[in-house]
Amino acid sequence: MRVDKLADCHAPVRIEWHTSHVLMDAAMAAGVGTPTFDHYMMVLEGMLRVMKEILSSEGFETRDSTNDFAPFTIEVLGRQDGTTAWTTAGYISSLSFPGAPH
Template sequence: MLEKVDAEVLAERERIAARVRDELVAAALPVVAPGLYTVLSQGIEVTIDPFDDDAGGVSVAWRSSARLQSCVLRAVKHNLLDDPVLSHQQVVLEAMLAAITAILVSAGFTVRESRNDYAPFTLEVLAGPGGPPSWGLRKDEVAVANWSAGDGGASANESER
């Protein structure tokens, strides 16, 4: 029987998954909301495996549109292995995972192709960055020039010193 990871490891996986979602949304990619009904979901899906095994951790996959998925399933169901939609879906998955990998590595994540045979076309996020994201607000964006508290308090520029 598979053992679940402890609360501390699970919390770290959740932190990494949240940072992954944030970075990919910052890059203007669609990210599937956790818990969204599968038929309605398309875009990047980030999942957390709570088990303590080699396949565990944070996984990232691309979910094509429901229409493309339906066409792929139809081709497989009818054994139409030469249907162009099958090769097209593979190209889409490979291209999106390459883009996702490049974005996450640039943002400081450690990523690899999944070693889980049951999850092809999936990435594993092994570690995430610890510092603030590159797209985060900076002090000069938050401070308002010559602003004061109105009751004799320090101005925003003085409080940064």
């Protein structure tokens, strides 16, 4: 996750995810249009889609990157109004830990 200093041009927060270097190296060596490269892209695009779904479930507004220099990243635009009643942050704050200050 990175804070984008050019927030006027793009979203203030950018999230990126990388496959294993083994898969990435194999895909780059095989080249575009090969089954290995197609698999690499399916994994990359699939993970970005799932991360957007998880962030949306937590009440964040996201989109695919609009930054040509940061393809295959997610831009987090902020919190949505009327977020879901249950969020990880809400759940964690409700937990009681033995010995923790109250």
